[in-house]
Amino acid sequence: MIVNLSRSLVPVPSGTLKILLSTELAPPTEPVYLSLIIPTYNEGKNILAVVHLLSYLLDEALPNNYELVVIDDDSPDGTWEIAQQLMADYPRLRVMRRQGERGLSTAVIRGWQVAKGQVLGVIDGDLQHPPEVLMKLLKATEQGADLAVASRHVTGGGTSDWRLNRRILSRGAQLLGLIILPSVVGRVSDPMSGYFLVRREAIAGRLMNPLGYKILIEVIGRGEIHQIAEVAYVFQERQEGASKVTWRQYLEYIIHLVQLRFW
Ligand SMILES: Nc1nc2c(ncn2[C@@H]2O[C@H](COP(=O)(O)OP(=O)(O)OP(=O)(O)O)[C@@H](O)[C@H]2O)c(=O)[nH]1
Numbered sequence: 001m002i003v004n005l006s007r008s009l010v011p012v013p014s015g016t017l018k019i020l021l022s023t024e025l026a027p028p029t030e031p032v033y034l035s036l037i038i039p040t041y042n043e044g045k046n047i048l049a050v051v052h053l054l055s056y057l058l059d060e061a062l063p064n065n066y067e068l069v070v071i072d073d074d075s076p077d078g079t080w081e082i083a084q085q086l087m088a089d090y091p092r093l094r095v096m097r098r099q100g101e102r103g104l105s106t107a108v109i110r111g112w113q114v115a116k117g118q119v120l121g122v123i124d125g126d127l128q129h130p131p132e133v134l135m136k137l138l139k140a141t142e143q144g145a146d147l148a149v150a151s152r153h154v155t156g157g158g159t160s161d162w163r164l165n166r167r168i169l170s171r172g173a174q175l176l177g178l179i180i181l182p183s184v185v186g187r188v189s190d191p192m193s194g195y196f197l198v199r200r201e202a203i204a205g206r207l208m209n210p211l212g213y214k215i216l217i218e219v220i221g222r223g224e225i226h227q228i229a230e231v232a233y234v235f236q237e238r239q240e241g242a243s244k245v246t247w248r249q250y251l252e253y254i255i256h257l258v259q260l261r262f263w
């Protein structure tokens with residue numbers, strides 16, 4: 001009888017936020033091409049659809065050569081438990097339940113710390129990032145990009161029905177970033193994107209210290225990124241669940257920029 005050990009949750013790494021070099025991965029670890037992290041907080045109504053759509057596409061594009069890793073911060077709606085049950089039907093899915101440490105950026109890095117992929121990625125767990133764009137991001141990494149970013153600000157990209165105040169806030173935050181940290185923020189058209197893939201070796205072995213939501217600026221700021229590709233996407237409206245964005249994220253973003261600039 002084959003016992004499926006993959007049904008248990010992934011243990012949460014502790015200590016510094018450093019990602020392993022591929023040579024440091026423990027021997028029984030079977031490497032894969034892509035590890036895609038799905039950070040979640042109260043996404044119980046979305047997680048099945050996200051896992052299903054991504055698995056459907058990746059089973060075709062990278063059969064048995066990818067993993068999806070849900071990192072849930074102990075959501076009150078039990079997202080982690082729903083995801084854990086999905087592992088029976090989706091063998092490439094792994095799930096981590098964090099209790100203690102919280103926050104989007106550190107969730108992504110904790111996921112990358114347990115990842116087996118040569119290429120590490122992140123996608124929102126609320127279907128606002130169109131799954132099919134992933135195929136173009138993958139292609140860009142296969143063609144040599146160290147970083148492939150889904151962007152709302154290249155031809156063909158956009159933000160569906162964002163209200164004017166959110167557009168202004170988003171563009172204002174980008175402008176501020178360009179002033180405080182031009183060498184990082186100026187390298188991509190959409191530095192606020194939470195949908196991208198990065199080559200493991202470009203960020204491994206470096207101490208990451210992100211704050212808040214904007215993990216991409218941490219990756220560009222601390223990584224060794226030479227070649228960048230951008231792929232257009234339209235940020236979709238949320239159909240289920242609620243946004244976690246508040247003023248706090250904007251404040252943390254500013255502190256994060258200053259931190260990256262001076263430390
Ligand atoms: N693990 C974890 N995931 C989080 C946390 N905050 C947000 N997320 C997830 O990160 C993704 C993005 O968060 P959202 O609140 O949707 O932010 P957004 O998409 O930029 O903004 P909206 O358009 O308002 O939804 C979603 O999958 C959330 O469930 C957190 O503290 N921990």
Ligand SMILES: [Mg+2]
Pocket residue numbers: 124126128238243
């Ligand atoms: Mg969202």
